[in-house]
Amino acid sequence: MQLTLLALILALLTVIGFQLGRSRAAASVGGRVAELHSVPSYHGLYVALWAGLPAAALFVLGTASEGWLAMQLVLSGLPDRLTAGDVQSLSLLKADILNLAHGVATGREPDPAVVAAARRYTSLRSLADWSLLAVGASLAVAGLAWGRHRVGPDLRARTAVERVTRVALVVCSLVAIVTTVGIVLSLLFEALRFFTVVSPLDFLFGTHWSPQMAMRADQVGSSGSFGAIPLFAGTALITVVAMLVAVPIGLMAAIYMSEYAGRGVRIWLKPALEILAGIPTVVYGFFAALTMAPFVRSVGGALGLDVSSESALAAGIVMGVMIIPFVSSLSDDVINAVPQSLRDGSYGLGATKSETIKQVVLPAALPGIVAAVMLAVSRAIGETMIVTMASGLTANLTANPLQAVTTVTTQIATLLVGDQEFDSPKTLSAFGLGLVLFGVTLCLNVVALRVVQTYREKYD
Amino acid sequence: MTDLVEHEARPAPPPAPPASLKSRHRSEAFARRLRARHAAERRFRLAGAAAVGLAALMLVLLLGSIVSKGYSAFWEARIRLEVTLDPAEVADRNYNALLRRALYAQFPQVTDRAGKRTLNDLLSSGAPYELEAMVVKDPAIVGTTRTLWVRADDEIDQLLKGHYRRDLPEAERGLSDAKVAAADALLASAALAQGFNTTLFTAGDSREPEQAGVGGAIVGSLLTLLVTMALSVPVGVAAAVYLEEFAPKTRWTDLIEVNINNLAAVPSIIFGLLGLAVFLGFFGMPRSAPLVGGLVMALMTLPVIIIASRVALKAVPPSIREAALGIGASPLQTVLHHVLPLAMPGILTGTIIGMARALGETAPLLMIGMVAFIVDVPHGLTDSATVLPVQIYMWADSPERAFTERTSAAILILLGFLILMNGLAVILRKMFERRW
Numbered sequence: 001m002q003l004t005l006l007a008l009i010l011a012l013l014t015v016i017g018f019q020l021g022r023s024r025a026a027a028s029v030g031g032r033v034a035e036l037h038s039v040p041s042y043h044g045l046y047v048a049l050w051a052g053l054p055a056a057a058l059f060v061l062g063t064a065s066e067g068w069l070a071m072q073l074v075l076s077g078l079p080d081r082l083t084a085g086d087v088q089s090l091s092l093l094k095a096d097i098l099n100l101a102h103g104v105a106t107g108r109e110p111d112p113a114v115v116a117a118a119r120r121y122t123s124l125r126s127l128a129d130w131s132l133l134a135v136g137a138s139l140a141v142a143g144l145a146w147g148r149h150r151v152g153p154d155l156r157a158r159t160a161v162e163r164v165t166r167v168a169l170v171v172c173s174l175v176a177i178v179t180t181v182g183i184v185l186s187l188l189f190e191a192l193r194f195f196t197v198v199s200p201l202d203f204l205f206g207t208h209w210s211p212q213m214a215m216r217a218d219q220v221g222s223s224g225s226f227g228a229i230p231l232f233a234g235t236a237l238i239t240v241v242a243m244l245v246a247v248p249i250g251l252m253a254a255i256y257m258s259e260y261a262g263r264g265v266r267i268w269l270k271p272a273l274e275i276l277a278g279i280p281t282v283v284y285g286f287f288a289a290l291t292m293a294p295f296v297r298s299v300g301g302a303l304g305l306d307v308s309s310e311s312a313l314a315a316g317i318v319m320g321v322m323i324i325p326f327v328s329s330l331s332d333d334v335i336n337a338v339p340q341s342l343r344d345g346s347y348g349l350g351a352t353k354s355e356t357i358k359q360v361v362l363p364a365a366l367p368g369i370v371a372a373v374m375l376a377v378s379r380a381i382g383e384t385m386i387v388t389m390a391s392g393l394t395a396n397l398t399a400n401p402l403q404a405v406t407t408v409t410t411q412i413a414t415l416l417v418g419d420q421e422f423d424s425p426k427t428l429s430a431f432g433l434g435l436v437l438f439g440v441t442l443c444l445n446v447v448a449l450r451v452v453q454t455y456r457e458k459y460d
Numbered sequence: 461m462t463d464l465v466e467h468e469a470r471p472a473p474p475p476a477p478p479a480s481l482k483s484r485h486r487s488e489a490f491a492r493r494l495r496a497r498h499a500a501e502r503r504f505r506l507a508g509a510a511a512v513g514l515a516a517l518m519l520v521l522l523l524g525s526i527v528s529k530g531y532s533a534f535w536e537a538r539i540r541l542e543v544t545l546d547p548a549e550v551a552d553r554n555y556n557a558l559l560r561r562a563l564y565a566q567f568p569q570v571t572d573r574a575g576k577r578t579l580n581d582l583l584s585s586g587a588p589y590e591l592e593a594m595v596v597k598d599p600a601i602v603g604t605t606r607t608l609w610v611r612a613d614d615e616i617d618q619l620l621k622g623h624y625r626r627d628l629p630e631a632e633r634g635l636s637d638a639k640v641a642a643a644d645a646l647l648a649s650a651a652l653a654q655g656f657n658t659t660l661f662t663a664g665d666s667r668e669p670e671q672a673g674v675g676g677a678i679v680g681s682l683l684t685l686l687v688t689m690a691l692s693v694p695v696g697v698a699a700a701v702y703l704e705e706f707a708p709k710t711r712w713t714d715l716i717e718v719n720i721n722n723l724a725a726v727p728s729i730i731f732g733l734l735g736l737a738v739f740l741g742f743f744g745m746p747r748s749a750p751l752v753g754g755l756v757m758a759l760m761t762l763p764v765i766i767i768a769s770r771v772a773l774k775a776v777p778p779s780i781r782e783a784a785l786g787i788g789a790s791p792l793q794t795v796l797h798h799v800l801p802l803a804m805p806g807i808l809t810g811t812i813i814g815m816a817r818a819l820g821e822t823a824p825l826l827m828i829g830m831v832a833f834i835v836d837v838p839h840g841l842t843d844s845a846t847v848l849p850v851q852i853y854m855w856a857d858s859p860e861r862a863f864t865e866r867t868s869a870a871i872l873i874l875l876g877f878l879i880l881m882n883g884l885a886v887i888l889r890k891m892f893e894r895r896w
Contacts, residue, residue, distance in 0.1 A: 172698035186737035256508025280820025282849040354504035382727020384823035434733045445725040
C-alpha cells in the first residue's frame with residue numbers, strides 16, 4: 001500500500017517538476033525563449049528527471065531488498081534451536097514465517113517463537129515500507145528543488161536529458177544479453193546441483209530413465225535412475241518423423257509458390273500457410289491427441305499393425321504440419337534470393353522449368369535450405385505442447401514410430417508441473433535436461449543463422 | 461533430377477545416316493525424349509501443387525475438427541421448473557430441496573428412492589447456487605412461485621446434443637436408461653431446452669463441465685498480456701532504436717545482434733525454466749501470478765519486437781534523417797521526432813504479432829505454476845490465475861465427454877482473439893503502408 005502511494009507521489013512530483021522547470025526556464029529569460037540554450041520543455045524534462053530518477057532507483061532497490069533484510073533481522077533474533085538446522089529446514093522455517101505473516105494457514109501447529117517471529121516480520125516490513133515512503137518522497141522533493149535551482153539560460157538541459165536517454169537506450173539493448181546470461185546461469189547453476197547427485201556420464205549415457213525418488217532412504221530402489229538416452233532417442237524419433245513430413249511438403253510448397261503459382265494464387269496461399277504458423281501449439285497438441293492419434297491407430301489396426309494409442313507417429317506428423325510453414329517461408333526467402341540471371345542462363349540452354357529448378361536453383365540455394373532445415377529441427381526439438389499432450393510419459397528406447405516414446409521437453413514439463421520441493425534430484429534433473437536442450441538448439445541456431453547470413457551476403 | 465540423369469546415361473542414338481539437322485530433331489527418339497521431359501515437368505509441377513494442397517488440407521482438417529467438436533458448447537441444456545420459494549427453506553439456505561421439490565412435481569409417478577436420485581442427477585450441482593444468487597439479488601421473490609430455467613447436468617446436455625448413442629445398450633452408452641427416459645419426458649413437456657451458454661464466457665474453472673467457463677482464463681490472459689506489453693514494447697523499441705540508429709559497428713554490438721537472433725530461436729520452455737529458477741526461486745515471486753507470467757512472456761517476445769522494430773526503422777529512408785539533421789536537430793531529436801513516428805506503423809504491426817504469439821504460448825507458463833486449478837476470476841497481478849491456452853491444456857486432459865466439447869470451444873475463443881489481433885495488424889499495415 002505504502003509502495004503504491006510512493007509510486008503515485010513520484011509520478012505526481014515528476015509531472016510537477018516538468019511544469020516547474022518549463023515555466024521557470026521561460027521566466028528566467030523573460031519569455032524570450034530564443035535566449036535559452038535549450039527549449040523550455042527540455043528544462044522541464046531535466047527537472048522531472050532529477051525529481052524522478054534518484055527516488056525511483058531507491059524505490060526499486062528498497063522493494064527488492066527489504067523482504068530479505070527483514071527476514072535476516074527476524075532470523076537473527078530467533079533462538080538457536082530453530083535456526084541451527086540445515087539449509088532445508090531453514091527454508092522451511094522461512095516459508096512458515098512468511099505464511100504466518102501473510103495469514104496463510106500452514107497446516108500444522110506453529111511454534112510460539114515462530115508466531116512471534118512472523119509478527120516481528122510483519123512489523124519490520126511495515127516499518128521498512130513507511131521509511132521507504134518517507135525517504136523516497138523527500139529524495140524526490142530534494143531532487144526537484146535541486147533541478148529547479150539549476151534551471152537558467154545557460155543550463156545545457158537538452159544535452160543532459162539526451163545523455164540520460166542515450167544511457168537508457170543502451171541499457172534496454174542490454175536486456176537481451178542479460179536474458180541470455182540469466183538463462184545460461186540459471187540452467188548451469190541448477191544443473192550443477194543435479195550433477196553433484198547424479199554423475200553427468202550416467203545422465204548423458206545411461207539407458208534407463210525413471211526419475212521417481214523414494215520418500216525414505218531405505219526403500220527399495222531408493223534412488224531413481226537418470227539415464228537420458230531414451231529421452232534423446234524419443235526426441236530424435238519424433239523429430240525425424242516431423243522432418244519427413246515438413247521438409248518435402250514445405251520445400252515443394254515453397255518451390256511451387258515462388259516458381260509456378262501466379263500472383264492471384266500466391267496472395268491466397270501465402271496467408272493460408274501463415275495461418276498454419278499462427279495456430280497455438282496447444283491447439284496442435286489437442287488435434288494430435290484427439291484426432292490424429294486415434295486416426296493413426298485405426299489405420300494401423302486396419303493394416304494389422306499394433307499401434308500404441310500415444311504413438312510417436314501421430315505426434316510427429318502433427319508436429320511436421322506445424323513446421324511446414326516455417327520450412328516453406330524460410331526456403332521461399334532463400335529461393336527468391338537466387339539471382340534471376342542463373343535461371344535465365346538455364347532457360348537459354350533449353351532446360352525446362354523443373355530442370356532449371358532441380359539443377360540450377362536448388363543447388364544454388366542448398367546452403368540456405370540446409371540452414372532452414374536446421375532451424376526447423378531446432379524448433380521440433382524444443383516443441384513442448386504437442387509432445388506433452390500426444391506422446392507418452394514412459395521412457396521407451398525404441399526406433400519404432402508406432403510405439404509411445406517420451407521426449408526431453410515432455411519430461412521437463414511433467415517434472416516441473418505442480419508443487420515440488422525445489423532441491424530433489426527429480427526436480428533438478430529437469431534443469432539438466434534443459435541445459436542439454438538449450439545447448440543443442442543453440443548450436444543448431446548459431447550455425448544455421450551464420451549460414452543464412454553468409455549466403456545472403458553472397459548473392460547481395 | 462533422376463529423369464535427366466537417366467537421359468544422359470542412355471546410350472547415344474545409333475549413328476544416323478547423314479541426314480539434315482532438321483530431320484534429326486524430328487526423329488522418333490527425340491520426340492520420345494521431349495515427351496519424357498515434358499511429363500517430368502508436369503509431374504514436378506503437380507508435386508508442388510500437391511504439397512500446397514496437402515498443407516491446406518491439413519489446415520482445413522484441423523479447423524474443421526475443432527469447429528465440429530466445439531460449436532455445440534455455445535449452447536447448454538436448461539430445465540424448466542416451477543419453484544415455490546418457501547421462506548422457511550430459504551432461511552435455511554436449503555435451495556437444493558426447493559429445486560428438487562419442483563422437479564419431483566413434474567414426475568408425480570416417481571416415488572421410490574432410486575427414481576428420485578435419478579431425477580436429482582438431472583440438475584446441475586451448481587443450480588442451487590444459481591437460485592441463491594437470484595434470491596440475494598432480489599429478495600422480494602421469496603414466497604412466490606416462479607418459472608425458472610435451471611441449468612441441467614452435463615450428461616443431459618450431452619444427450620440433448622446427440623453425443624450419447626441412444627441405440628446402444630445401457631452398459632455401453634454410459635448413461636442410464638432411466639435418465640434418458642426422464643430427459644425424454646421433460647422434452648415431451650417442453651420443459652427441457654437449449655439456450656445460449658453464457659457460463660462458458662463468465663465462469664472460472666470447475667470440475668463440473670456445465671459450470672466451467674473460460675472467463676477466469678480470459679482475464680488471466682489479459683492481465684498477463686498487459687504486463688508483457690508494458691515491459692517488452694518500451695524496452696524492445698528502445699533497444700531497436702539504439703541498435704539501428706546509434707550503435708557503432710563494433711564487436712560488442714555484433715554480439716548483441718547475434719544474441720538477439722539466437723534468443724528468438726530459443727525453445728519457449730527454456731524461458732519457463734528461467735522464470736522458475738530466477739523469478740520464483742531467486743526473487744521469491746508468487747507462483748501462478750500473471751505478473752511472473754507476463755515477465756517471462758516479455759523476455760520471450762522481446763527479440764520478436766526488436767527484430768520487427770529494426771526492420772521498420774531500416775525502411776525509413778536516410779533522406780528523412782539528413783533533412784532533420786540539416787535543419788539543426790540533434791541525433792536524438794532526429795530519431796524521436798522524425799524517424800520513429802514514421803516507423804511506428806511497422807513497429808505496431810510487429811508488436812501485435814508478438815503479442816498474438818504470447819497469447820497462444822503455453823509451455824513456459826506451465827513451469828511457473830499457471831497450470832493450477834483456479835475457480836475464481838483473478839482481480840490483480842499477483843492473484844493466482846491461469847491463461848486461455850493453459851486452460852485448454854488442462855481441459856484436454858479431463859475425461860468427461862463434455863470437457864472435450866468445451867476444450868474445442870475454448871480453442872475457438874482463443875483463435876477468435878488471435879484472428880482479431882492479426883486482422884488488426886493487417887489493417888494497420890494496409891492503412892499506413894508507405895512506399896518511399
